[in-house]
Amino acid sequence: MRRNCSLTPKQLIHYYVLLIGCSLTVGLGFLIGGVWVVFIFTMIELCAVTLGFVIYSRHATDFEEIQIDGTELIVTKYIGCQYKSYTFNTRWARLSLSPRPLKSFRLSQSDQLVDVGQFLLHDELRTLISEIRRYLR
DSSP, X not given: OBOOOSSXXXXXXXXXXXXXXXXXXXXXXXXXXXXXXXXXXXHHHHHHHHHHHHHHHHHTTOEEEEEEETTEEEEEEEETTEEEEEEEETTTOEEEEOSSTTTOEEEEETTEEEEEOTTSOHHHHHHHHHHHHHHOO
16 A cells, blocks of 8 residues: 555656756846845745655655465555554454544554554545455454
8 A cells, every 4th residue: 555646756856856947047047137035035945845845755655565474464564764564463463443534444462553554545445444354363
């Protein structure tokens, strides 16, 4: 399950370079013309856009993965550059709905608890829940 992103990292870089080029051209044009204040605001704009692109690109590769191998259920999450893996025994793991209505579901076993399915649509989430329930005993 992956996050639905409108831009690939390669497209993001192309648009970013194009935006910087256009903004710097306008800012430098005004700086050469003697209006230095516009260049200052151009630099502030580019800092804000850079921050936004960094935040976007940090979460563009987020994903969740569920693997079931015999009695072992492995949930792998990569969110915001943090990689976490959870291992559950299918005999003891419990599936429950998240407190947030139909945004995700929870897998739990003793002291482990993980929310799964945040990147799925409502219908896909229901299908996944029913498929996982078949493997849990």
